[in-house]
Amino acid sequence: MTISIGSTVPTVEELPANSPRGIPPGVPGKGSFAQVLEAKVSKAKAPGEEAGQTVIEYVVQPGDTLWKLGVKKFQADPYQIARDNGIRNPDRIYPGQKLVIRKEINPGPREVTASWYGADYHQKPTASGERFDMYKDTLAHKTLPLGTEVRLTNARTGARVVARINDRGPFITGRDVDLSYGLARKLGMVNQGVGKLSMEIL
Numbered sequence: 735m736t737i738s739i740g741s742t743v744p745t746v747e748e749l750p751a752n753s754p755r756g757i758p759p760g761v762p763g764k765g766s767f768a769q770v771l772e773a774k775v776s777k778a779k780a781p782g783e784e785a786g787q788t789v790i791e792y793v794v795q796p797g798d799t800l801w802k803l804g805v806k807k808f809q810a811d812p813y814q815i816a817r818d819n820g821i822r823n824p825d826r827i828y829p830g831q832k833l834v835i836r837k838e839i840n841p842g843p844r845e846v847t848a849s850w851y852g853a854d855y856h857q858k859p860t861a862s863g864e865r866f867d868m869y870k871d872t873l874a875h876k877t878l879p880l881g882t883e884v885r886l887t888n889a890r891t892g893a894r895v896v897a898r899i900n901d902r903g904p905f906i907t908g909r910d911v912d913l914s915y916g917l918a919r920k921l922g923m924v925n926q927g928v929g930k931l932s933m934e935i936l
Contacts, residue, residue: 788836788837789834789835789836789837790808790834790835790836790837791832791833791834791835792808792832792833792834792835793830793831793832793833794827794828794829794830794831794832794833795829796829798827798829799827800812800815800816800821800827803815803833803835804877806879808835808837810835810836810837810877811877814836815833815835818833818834818835818836819833819834842934843885843887843932843933843934844932844933844934845930845931845932845933846910846911846930846931846932846933847908847909847910847911847928847929847930848873848886848909848910848911848912848913848918848921848923848928848929848930848931849904849906849909849911849912849913849927849928850912850913850914850915850917850918850923850924850927851868851874851903851912851913851914851915852868852914852915852918853868853915855868856868860872860874860900860901860902861874861880861900861901861902862880862881862900862901864900866900866901866914867914867916868914868915868916869914869915869916870914870916870917871895871896871897871898871914871916871917871920872897872898872899872900872901872914872917873886873897873898873899873900873901873911873912873913873914873917874899874900874901874902874903874904874911874912875899875901875902875903875910875911875912876902876903876904876905876910878899878935879899880899880900880901881898881899881900882898882899882935882936883896883897883898883899883935883936884896884897884898884899884933884934884935884936885933885934885936886911886913886917886921886931886932886933887931887932887933887934888921888922888923888929888931889930889931889932890922890929890930891921891922893920893921893922895917895920895921896936897913897914897917909928910933911931911933
C-alpha cells in the first residue's frame, strides 16, 4: 500500500531538548551526516515495500529536516530515508521535494538489546523535558515518539513490565533501549547489565 501525503501536511514539531546523554556529536550534525550515512549505506536495504511495511510519499514542508522526519514524524530511520532518496547531505532537502519513506505497520513484539542507566543521571533533564527518575518505569529509545508505552518481557526471568519512553538513547552500537535502574531491577537485569528483551509497542 502506498500513501501520498500532500503539501497541506503541517510542519513537524521541533525536537525536544537533548538530555545530557542525548544525541551524540555529529548526529545529525552537518559535517558528519554524510560520513555516518556512507557507513550505513552498505547495510541499508534497497527502496521498495517489504512484509510489514508501507511506502509513504511525503512532500517536504518548510522547517523539515531528515532527522525530524525520521525521529518525530514517521518513526523511521533517517539514514534509511536518505539512502532511499539518494540524499548525501541533510541540508539538501527543500519544500516541495517528494520523498519516499518506508514505515513499519504494527510491528508487534520484537527482540531488543537493552542496557540501563541510573544514579549518574538521576534528576537530570531527559529529552522529554522531564527530570530523570531512576526508580520510575521509563526508558530511552532512539526514534519512537516520546510518551510511547511499551511492554517489555524478559524471557529468561519471566518478568514483564509496561514502561514509557521519555528519553533518547542509547548511543552505543548494538544497543536498542536504555532502561531506568528501577525498570532494569523489575526485569531482573541490574546484575546482567546488558541483555535481550522482547518489546511490544502498546
